[in-house]
Amino acid sequence: MNMNTNGAAPMLDLQDVAMHFKSRGRGFHTTTVRALDGVSLTLDRGETIAIVGESGCGKTTLGRVSLRLLEPTAGRVLFDNVDITQVKESNLKGFRRRAQGIFQDPFTSLDPYMTIRQIVEEPLIIHGVGSASERLERVQWALDEVRMRPAADFLDRFPHLLSGGQRQRVGIARALTLTPEYILADEPVSMIDASSRAEILALLSELQERYRIGYLYITHDIATARHFAPTAAVMYLGRVVEQGPTVDLINNPLHPYTQGLLNAVPEPDPANRLAERPVLPGEAPSPANVPSGCRFHPRCPVFMEGLCDVVEPPLVQVEPDRTVECHLYGAEGKERVGRDTGKSVSGDAEIV
Amino acid sequence: MNGRQAGGEPLLSIRDLRLSYAADRGDVHAVDGVSFDLEAGKTLAIVGESGSGKTSLALALLRLLPRNTSQFEGQITLNGTDCMALSDGDFRSRVRWRQISMVFQGATESLNPIYKVGHQVREVLTSRGGQSRSAADERTRELLNLVRLPPETFNRYPHELSGGMKQRIAVASALALDPALVLLDEPTSALDVGVQAQIMNLFKRLKSNLGIASIFISHDIALASDIADYIAVMYAGRLVEIGPSEDILGAPSHPYTQKLLAAIPRLRSDEPLEFIPGAPPDLSDPPTGCRFHPRCQFAMDRCRIEDPHGIPTPSGQSLAACWLLDEAGSS
Numbered sequence: 001m002n003m004n005t006n007g008a009a010p011m012l013d014l015q016d017v018a019m020h021f022k023s024r025g026r027g028f029h030t031t032t033v034r035a036l037d038g039v040s041l042t043l044d045r046g047e048t049i050a051i052v053g054e055s056g057c058g059k060t061t062l063g064r065v066s067l068r069l070l071e072p073t074a075g076r077v078l079f080d081n082v083d084i085t086q087v088k089e090s091n092l093k094g095f096r097r098r099a100q101g102i103f104q105d106p107f108t109s110l111d112p113y114m115t116i117r118q119i120v121e122e123p124l125i126i127h128g129v130g131s132a133s134e135r136l137e138r139v140q141w142a143l144d145e146v147r148m149r150p151a152a153d154f155l156d157r158f159p160h161l162l163s164g165g166q167r168q169r170v171g172i173a174r175a176l177t178l179t180p181e182y183i184l185a186d187e188p189v190s191m192i193d194a195s196s197r198a199e200i201l202a203l204l205s206e207l208q209e210r211y212r213i214g215y216l217y218i219t220h221d222i223a224t225a226r227h228f229a230p231t232a233a234v235m236y237l238g239r240v241v242e243q244g245p246t247v248d249l250i251n252n253p254l255h256p257y258t259q260g261l262l263n264a265v266p267e268p269d270p271a272n273r274l275a276e277r278p279v280l281p282g283e284a285p286s287p288a289n290v291p292s293g294c295r296f297h298p299r300c301p302v303f304m305e306g307l308c309d310v311v312e313p314p315l316v317q318v319e320p321d322r323t324v325e326c327h328l329y330g331a332e333g334k335e336r337v338g339r340d341t342g343k344s345v346s347g348d349a350e351i352v
Numbered sequence: 353m354n355g356r357q358a359g360g361e362p363l364l365s366i367r368d369l370r371l372s373y374a375a376d377r378g379d380v381h382a383v384d385g386v387s388f389d390l391e392a393g394k395t396l397a398i399v400g401e402s403g404s405g406k407t408s409l410a411l412a413l414l415r416l417l418p419r420n421t422s423q424f425e426g427q428i429t430l431n432g433t434d435c436m437a438l439s440d441g442d443f444r445s446r447v448r449w450r451q452i453s454m455v456f457q458g459a460t461e462s463l464n465p466i467y468k469v470g471h472q473v474r475e476v477l478t479s480r481g482g483q484s485r486s487a488a489d490e491r492t493r494e495l496l497n498l499v500r501l502p503p504e505t506f507n508r509y510p511h512e513l514s515g516g517m518k519q520r521i522a523v524a525s526a527l528a529l530d531p532a533l534v535l536l537d538e539p540t541s542a543l544d545v546g547v548q549a550q551i552m553n554l555f556k557r558l559k560s561n562l563g564i565a566s567i568f569i570s571h572d573i574a575l576a577s578d579i580a581d582y583i584a585v586m587y588a589g590r591l592v593e594i595g596p597s598e599d600i601l602g603a604p605s606h607p608y609t610q611k612l613l614a615a616i617p618r619l620r621s622d623e624p625l626e627f628i629p630g631a632p633p634d635l636s637d638p639p640t641g642c643r644f645h646p647r648c649q650f651a652m653d654r655c656r657i658e659d660p661h662g663i664p665t666p667s668g669q670s671l672a673a674c675w676l677l678d679e680a681g682s683s
Contacts (some may be wrong), residue, residue, distance in 0.1 A: 044633040054544035163631035164402070194571060198615050198625035220545060223617040227625055250619060264549035265619050268574040270597035273395075273581065278548050282513045313439040 009081045010042035011214055012066060012182055017075035018238075019061050023288065033288045035061040036072065037238035045181055046212040048227035050246060052222045054259070056233040056284055059218045063184045066216055068092065079182070097127055100175035104187035106167035110159040112137055116143070117155040120173045127178060135182040146203060165196035172203065179211060186218040201228045223265055226250055231321075234258050237295045238287055244322030254324040256300050295325065302328065362389035362429075363532055363565050364413075365542020368478070369426035370410045378636040379422050382408035384589035386426075390582075392532065393563040397580035397597075399573045399612070406569045407457070410535045413567075414454055415443050431532060433659055448478050449528075454535040458542050460521035469521045470506030471559055476528040495524040497561040497562075499554060516547035523554065527564070537569045552578050574616050585609045585619040588633050588643040594662070605672040607623055607666040608644050640673065 019036035029104050029339050036058045041093040051059045064070040065077060068084050076083045082130040084095055102107045102121075110119055120139045124130060130138060143151035146169040159167055168188060175183055184203065202225065207213060218228050224234050227244050234255065242255040253259045260280035266272065280299050285291060297308040307327055316329040353450035371383040382405045390396050398406045410415065416436075417424055428435040430451055435443065456462055470492055470599045477488035491569060496505055499520040510518060519539065527536050536555070540548040556579060558564055576583060577597055585608060586596040592604040604610045630647045633639055642660050645651040654675050663673035663678055 054546060063595045165631065174534060194573070195401055195628040196616050196631075197627070198617070199627035199629070201625070202627070221617075223619045226619060227617045227622075243575060247622075260546060262619070266549075266552070266572070266575045266578045266615060268577045268601050268616055268617055270577055270580075270601050273556065273580045273597065277549045277578075278557055279549045283544070283547055284514055 010044050010076070011080060012043040013076075013078035013081075014039060014041050014066060015076040015078065016040050017062070017072045017077060019070060019074045020063060021059070021093065029212055031284075031288045033324065034238050034290050035287050037287075037290070038075070038234075039238070039240055040075075041233055041240065041243070043182070043214045043216055045214050046208060048208065048215040048217055048229040048231070050219055050222075050225035050230050050232040051235055052225055053235035054220055054261075054284060056237070058206070058238040058287065059235050060186055062100070063186045063216060063218050064214065066182075067099055067184050068095070069101075082226060087270075093127065096176045096178050097181040099184070100178065100180040101184040102171050102175050102188045103167070105191050106159075106164055106171055106341075110167055112159055115156050115158060115211070116148075116162075116170055119159070119170060120177055123174060123177050128156070129178070138177055139173075141169075142177045144172070145176055145207065146173045148173065161270075164192045165199060168192055168200055172200075172207070174208065177210075180213065181343065182214045182216075182219070184216050188217075188222065188333045189221070189224060190219070197224065198227075204228070207260055221263060222246075236263065237284060237290055239295065239325065240323075241296065241326070242309055242324045244319070248319075248322060254318060254322070254329065255296075255326050256328075257296050258301050260301075261297075311323070358502070363388040363392040363431060364415075365427070365429040367427035368430065368584060369409070369412060369517050369574070370423055371408050371417070371421065372423035373418060374420045374422040375636060377634075380505050380635045381423075381638065383412055384635075384637060384638075385588075386589075386591055388591065388594055389576045390565055390567070390583060392565050393559070395559060395566045395568055395579050396582045396584060397568040397570060397573075397576035398569060398586055399570055400586035401571060403635070404586045405536055405633055406571075406582050406586050409565065409586070410454060410569055411593055412533060414448055415571055416448075420574050441463070448649070449476065449526075449531065451531050452535065452538060452571045453526040453529070453531040453535045455522050455539045456524045457517075457538040459539065460518035460542055463521060465510050468507050468509055469513065469518075470508075473521065473524050476525050479524065481529050491528070492524075495528060498527065498558070499524045514547075515543055516550055519543060519547075519551055520554065523558075525556070527562075532565060532648075533598055534564055534566045535569070538571070539568075541570075555579050573601075573612055585612065588638055589635055590643060590673065591662075592644065592674070593665075593670060593672040599665070599667050599670045603665070604665055605642075605670065605677060606674045607648050607676070609672070615632070642673070643662075652676075652679075 006253060017039050019038055021033040022030050023089055025032055051062060053059045054056045071085055076087050077268055079095055098110060102197055117139055121135050121254050124135045126137060140151040148154045148169055152197060189200050190201060219225055229246055232249050233240045233243040236257050242258050253262055263278050282299055293309040293311055294313045297303050304327060313327045314330045315325050315327045317323050317325055320327055367387045369383055369386045371382045372379045376634060386409060400406050435447060463469060472490045473495060474492045475482045477491055478485060493503055501517060501520050507566040540551050568576055568579050580597050583597050584591050587608050593600060593609045600609060604613055611626055611628045619624055628647055633643060639646055641657050642655045645655040660673040660675050662673050665672050665677060
């Protein structure tokens with residue numbers, strides 16, 4: 001079991017979680033879609049970890065597994081030391097109160113036929129919290145917490161009358177009413193105008209400080225991760241390929257995929273228009289068709305034939321707080337954790 | 353506001369363009385008096401929040417007007433042709449797609465799933481371009497090569513292509529008839545950041561090799577800087593600032609532009625992010641005076657009453673519709 005710095009078990013502890021979907025291919029063949037393929041990570045109260053990756057990398061599946069909206073096909077999901085994958089749904093109410101989610105699209109994740117009051121009150125009703133007047137008080141408190149003030153003005157409005165940023169704040173208020181310890185924030189700002197994104201992220205940080213909420217922040221945008229999450233894990237095709245302090249990942253990316261991802265991020269510099277960006281070739285293959293060896297090898301600019309396409313890369317602990325899953329770092333004799341390949345990398349591999 | 357750039361006859365010149373839609377709550381003034389010039393071969397980015405009128409501006413240029421259009425006026429001059437004087441039929445046969453084409457937002461979903469993609473590009477050439485099938489086949493292969501797709505893509509169906517490849521098909525269709533100007537409306541917003549960078553590289557290459565002018569529409573000013581020679585910032589149906597990219601990004605003058613830039617999470621800086629409180633106005637009932645004044649921290653009495661026009665910024669290279677510049681200039 002993983003221990004955090006205090007020696008106590010972490011709040012959320014994902015252990016080698018896999019999610020393989022069976023899907024019918026052509027004719028009678030079934031294919032296995034390996035959406036998640038062995039992911040381990042831990043999250044404590046008051047902490048934020050960003051899961052960064054492109055579409056199809058499994059980041060949303062990971063988030064859904066962490067809330068047990070999906071049951072993983074392998075691995076364990078410990079919440080306060082209880083494996084929630086083994087608990088019957090009828091016994092999950094305690095967990096469901098303590099873990100909540102905020103989702104990407106504030107235009108479809110709120111029921112258009114419900115008023116703001118009904119939307120924010122619903123979790124309280126489901127969990128049988130308080131009397132009607134206590135619940136109303138709670139709803140007003142939650143709206144006030146997300147700066148929808150005065151709360152009374154918003155209670156009877158419908159979502160379509162609100163801006164995207166306001167709608168997302170209603171989504172946050174809904175998640176907040178039960179004062180959860182863990183919130184999955186799945187792309188909470190990606191559909192919100194740039195002028196309001198910072199406001200939502202600042203609000204989430206403020207709530208975290210006040211209530212020691214742990215966030216799993218799922219995003220395709222590593223730049224927002226830098227400003228919101230001290231730690232980040234980069235995912236590619238169902239696995240975490242690199243993890244560490246977000247600023248270190250950005251300043252000194254180790255995995256060739258992370259390097260490629262960073263090169264692609266546009267920055268507001270007019271000089272950019274004068275030159276093409278170095279980009280990774282092609283697009284990520286489908287998780288129904290995961291390449292052999294290192295799953296990134298077909299796109300990797302420093303691919304080592306006979307190794308990367310054959311042997312799965314080791315998980316290398318590069319620094320106390322940084323790990324990378326790449327053959328480039330297996331050779332350096334650094335401490336290895338997790339699965340070992342049992343082979344060492346020849347030192348003369350050419351790095352372009 | 354007139355964003356005339358020094359030197360050269362403009363390829364495109366727009367004056368006081370207005371486009372309104374009829375709605376239950378009254379006319380929505382999506383484009384409300386926009387003026388600018390664009391030189392041949394250059395890229396102008398139009399950036400703004402959702403609902404600022406960027407897409408309506410593009411639709412107006414292509415005269416693809418929604419049915420509930422209640423007002424469409426102003427001047428659009430392209431290569432010396434007064435587009436507004438053309439009948440719908442003349443505009444369709446002479447301008448649309450031949451001189452101005454467009455890559456639509458979510459273009460990857462706009463391909464017909466039951467036809468081979470090569471045939472869909474070819475159709476532009478045969479039906480709009482009046483070319484023979486063999487000539488069109490040849491040109492289609494050229495276009496695929498131009499957007500860096502392998503020749504066998506011609507016979508593929510849309511579902512066999514990745515999002516990035518489908519976007520390249522949409523670009524090939526837009527380039528088919530050799531237009532002088534291509535409108536790119538959020539052309540990468542459905543794509544992952546890696547594929548987005550590949551497509552932006554393609555646009556840069558087309559710009560330098562073919563000399564095509566473009567209008568790049570985006571909510572993302574950082575992405576816009578990847579291609580834009582000039583940037584126009586749009587707010588509530590109007591341009592609030594326009595000028596060379598260096599100027600807009602390096603020394604923005606309008607408070608809205610300043611805030612928009614300060615709201616971008618920078619990859620390599622810990623500068624705290626700013627945001628703009630409030631939301632953009634309802635375009636059926638916009639605020640009096642400067643439309644940004646309810647959200648502007650510098651708003652003065654004059655801003656609430658008088659509508660600002662484009663005023664040269666301190667660099668002299670850009671125009672910003674802000675009374676602060678007038679005060680600074682006169683004092």
